[in-house]
Each structure stands twice: as structure tokens, then as C-alpha cells.
Amino acid sequence: MILITEFMDETWVDWLRARADLTYEPDLPDRPDDLARLASGAQALIVRNRTQVRGALLGAGFGCVGRLGVGLDNIDLDGCRDRGIAVYPATGANTLSVAEYVITTAALLLRGAYLMRHEMEAGAWPRGPAGQGREIAGKVLGLIGYGEIARKSAALGRALGMEVMAADPYATDFDGARPASVEEVFAQADILSLHVPLTDETRRMVDAAALARMKPGSVLVNAARGGVVDEAALATALQSGHLGGAALDTFEAEPLGTDHVFAGVPNLILTPHIGGVTAEANARVSEMTARSVARHLGLT
Numbered sequence: 001m002i003l004i005t006e007f008m009d010e011t012w013v014d015w016l017r018a019r020a021d022l023t024y025e026p027d028l029p030d031r032p033d034d035l036a037r038l039a040s041g042a043q044a045l046i047v048r049n050r051t052q053v054r055g056a057l058l059g060a061g062f063g064c065v066g067r068l069g070v071g072l073d074n075i076d077l078d079g080c081r082d083r084g085i086a087v088y089p090a091t092g093a094n095t096l097s098v099a100e101y102v103i104t105t106a107a108l109l110l111r112g113a114y115l116m117r118h119e120m121e122a123g124a125w126p127r128g129p130a131g132q133g134r135e136i137a138g139k140v141l142g143l144i145g146y147g148e149i150a151r152k153s154a155a156l157g158r159a160l161g162m163e164v165m166a167a168d169p170y171a172t173d174f175d176g177a178r179p180a181s182v183e184e185v186f187a188q189a190d191i192l193s194l195h196v197p198l199t200d201e202t203r204r205m206v207d208a209a210a211l212a213r214m215k216p217g218s219v220l221v222n223a224a225r226g227g228v229v230d231e232a233a234l235a236t237a238l239q240s241g242h243l244g245g246a247a248l249d250t251f252e253a254e255p256l257g258t259d260h261v262f263a264g265v266p267n268l269i270l271t272p273h274i275g276g277v278t279a280e281a282n283a284r285v286s287e288m289t290a291r292s293v294a295r296h297l298g299l300t
Helices: 010-017 032-039 055-060 077-083 095-111 117-121 148-159 182-188 208-213 231-239 279-296
Strands: 002-004 022-024 044-047 064-067 086-089 140-144 163-167 191-194 219-222 245-248 268-270
Touching (some): 010 022, 010 279, 044 279, 055 077, 064 279, 077 086, 086 279, 095 191, 095 219, 095 268, 095 279, 140 148, 148 163, 163 182, 208 231, 231 245
Parallel strands (some): 002 022, 002 044, 064 086, 140 191, 191 219, 219 245, 245 268
């Protein structure tokens, strides 16, 4: 039996269902007891980022995990390796979706006028402030991490006339970007985009001190992992006017809930971890994951 615990493109759910017994319950992360019970009879799990594949769940007996995405911090990779559980991320399938998110939200924040709807509906005509928006061409796109998604973001940025710089101690080449230190990227970027996993090294790397080093009026985009940004420090930097704006797609706690620091914070875009989820990306991710799991189970 294949157990799918989070949403997946229906075409590829049906494709798998035609080849194997399948249970598709996309709200299982909110029902941990049912998740544990169903996993005990599964040969394979298919998950996104909310299902925690760790602890007692690893002993359920499944032989592989298909990840509908690329981030793996919700999966205990060491535990999977020790138990011989194969893990299949959908590497590359949502790259364009995330890169487009980075560039389009940055452009929206720089321009500013798109956030003035409520003033206009209230009867104001804020043409003066709206006309102070900035163009994306000629700006410096700074990337922390230079993997596949960062490289695609760099390509899109260059196509719009941006200069690109990147910091990544693990990168072997910086084709399309000027290599720099993390400190230089923070200090020189007009748009700072994060492309790092959540590790002990990166946790809250964007703290109050790092934000203070950023250029006045610069923009921060985090479509990588929650926990990389100190959310309280970011709220303070936006409220003070030091930053020109921020877009967050990932958070320390997901769902965000009501007990958060962002109420009333200006020039802030919040989205529910969908940077890599578009109709097109979901189809690509679902196909890659379905085929990987089917191949592992000998269903193709």
C-alpha cells in the first residue's frame, strides 16, 4: 500500500492508484494517530513538508519515502539510512516556480504601489508615494546559497538587468554571479534572497545584527526554510523603516497561527509555503515522485 499524506496532483494519484493499493488523505499531518496507524501497513510514504518522517514513524515498515518537493528537514535522513529506507526528493521539478516567486515578489516590493489598494478604496489618491517606487533593473540581487534554485533566480534577475552576487562556501563555480562573502552580500544587495537549508549553521542567520548590515531600503525574500530568519528581528527592521520590504514564504512555525509578530508590520508579503507550488510545478513534482516510488516498488 502507498500512503500519501499531503496534497498531490490528482492525475498522478490516479496513476499510482491504477498500479497499487493506495490511501490518499492529505490532512494526515493534523491527525498523527491516524498517520501512525496507516503508515504501519504502507510500503511507501509520499509526503510534503508537514509530515515529520522521524521517531516512531520510522519503525512502521515502509521501504521508501517520496518527497513532493526538495527540502528534507522534515525527514530523518540518518534514521532512514539506518533502516534502509530510500528517500526520493523531486529535485529540480519546482525550481522555476521558486525562482519566479523570488523575482516577482522582489519587484512588487520595490515598486510599492501594488500595496496601496486599501488607501485607494478609502478614497485617497496616493500618486505621490506610489510614484516613488523603484525599478528592478540595475539593482543588485544577492543570493545566500547558490544551488539550482538560486542559479535560476540569478538567470531571471540578469534577464531583467540585475547584477547578481552570491555567497556559498560549498559552490564549486559561480557561473552567472559574482562570488562574495556572506557579509558582502548582506551589505551590498538591494534584494537579498535566501537559498539555504535549515541547519545548526543557518538557524536564525538573518538576525538583528545581519539585518542592520543590510542596505537601507533593501528587500529580503525567504522562500527557503523557516527558522533561517529571526522573525521578531525582521518585524522590527520593517517597522523602523530600515528595510524597504520583505516576502516570507516559510516560517519557524507552520501554520503561522494567530500568535505571531507580523500583525501591522508594513511592506510585508506573507504566503503559506507555496513558493515551489504552482499548477505546473505541482504536476512536475507529482509526476517525478510518483514515478520514483513506482520504480522503487517495481510497479513500472
